Amino acid sequence: MKQRIAVICGGRSGEHEVSLVSAKSIAAALDSSRFDVQVIGIDRSGSWWMGPDVIEHLQSGRSPYGERVCFLADPAQPGIFLITHAGLRPVPIDVFFPVLHGPNGEDGTIQGLFETANVPYVGCGVLASACGMDKAVMKALFAQADLPQVPYSVVLRSQWETNREPVIEEVETKLGYPVFVKPANMGSSVGISKASDREELIDAFTEACRYDRKLVVEKGIDPREIEVSVLGNDEVTASVPGEIVPCNDFYDYDAKYIDDNSRLVIPAELDEANTDRLRKMAVQAFKAIDGSGLSRVDFLFDKQTGEIYLNEINTLPGFTSISMYPKLWAVTGISYSELLSRIIDLGVARHAEKQRNATERLPKG
Structure with a gap:
């Protein structure tokens, strides 16, 4: 049936x-x-x-x-x-x-x-979904797992709207320009802006405040944008890394879904050591939030220093015709249709595993 x-x-x-x-x-x-x-x-x-x-x-x-x-x-x-x-x-x-x-x-x-x-x-559970969605909580978990990240600050909308001068001063002294201002709970680059001076910073905060009460400000670097797809429950596998070469200044909403000029390079042109490290870090990030089913893990590869920084995890990545998650698995060896079947099977298996949990206190033994 x-x-x-x-x-x-x-x-x-x-x-x-x-x-x-x-x-x-x-x-x-x-x-x-x-x-x-x-x-x-x-x-x-x-x-x-x-x-x-x-x-x-x-x-x-x-x-x-x-x-x-x-x-x-x-x-x-x-x-x-x-x-x-x-x-x-x-x-x-x-x-x-x-x-x-x-x-x-x-x-x-x-x-x-x-x-x-x-x-x-299908997909991640309550905890992983909530932690993966909230960039501030997500970053705290990544830090606990000793995963490298660019310097960042968390700002509440109420702080910005009632007393913005200390916020601006902290950003300028702790992070410097350029910075990226993001709503903590939003994806697809909605509400994200790059700021290279104070005027642009004010505009960026205004835009991000439209979408969330909590904002994340990240130090800007000159990166290659690398992504890895992960698949699994307790046993997790990672795809080959892929690189996004955005048509805009960064991989914003228009570059992802409207313009058709961004390039996806799969597999990314990386040496074996960095490829292995990215795949290992992707699995570590997935486990850090207790992920299940699927996620896409995004990295920043600093062009100047060669350092790799974990950017974020997306627990429900895009599945459009130009989305990175299925394209990475296709090159790794799993077709789009087979990938969907595996994701469904993982959801069914996780549900079956949960049914083993007692819902009332049982005698020992």
Whole structure:
């Protein structure tokens, strides 16, 4: 019998559009001999919809986007239910595949919903998702694991809005220019700006404050941007590294999803020692946040010194046609369709492992 997969996309996030494109690619590539695919779209207000054209309707803003559905987190009868005039009608699903980039999807929130319902799902769990999404917490865990990072500072939006002068002074004395200002809880380079002087720094803070209450400021270097894909649960493997040569000053949102001039060099032109080190560090980063299923780990390779710095981990990387995560695995030897099958299998295996945990206190022995 085929497994029934719910691909969930859209969501209340600045990465809504990217999610829809990723989900469309995934739904088309899933092995039809193994899986029956149902696409669930979440609109910007948070309402859930189901239907064969839900992605296209969300992309065009054509409401209603499909048939209204809801998710019940009751472990006795969990999952997707179609909302009808006669009441709720269950929609059988075996595995949930969230393709929700950014807040309300990649940050542990929907993972918590799945955990409460006790249903199998793809990707990292609540803890890893939350830590991977929050760049400040993520960096603290990487530091604890002795993984090298560029100097950085964490700033609260309230600090910036009530007393910005000490913030500016700290950035200029501790980090110097240039710096990158980022929302702590956002992906796809949304809200990120490079600042080379005080005026640009003020503009960068203003932009980042639109997306989060916590901001990360990183010292700028002249890097090669290297990425490694990881796959696994307790046993983790890493892909060959790949290099991004951005068409813009850095690999911002436009360079990732709109412009088609950035180049991906796979495998990256690195010697064997650096290749091995990057793959090892990628696995260490994945384990540092207690990752499972999949992640993409991003590095900065300083052109001047040759030093390697861990930049960040993305627990739900993009799956568009130009996304690095599947391209790295394709060169490593795993096709797009096979990769998706393995990711689903890993989610099912993790769920089965969790069912071994007692939910009540048992006698010893």
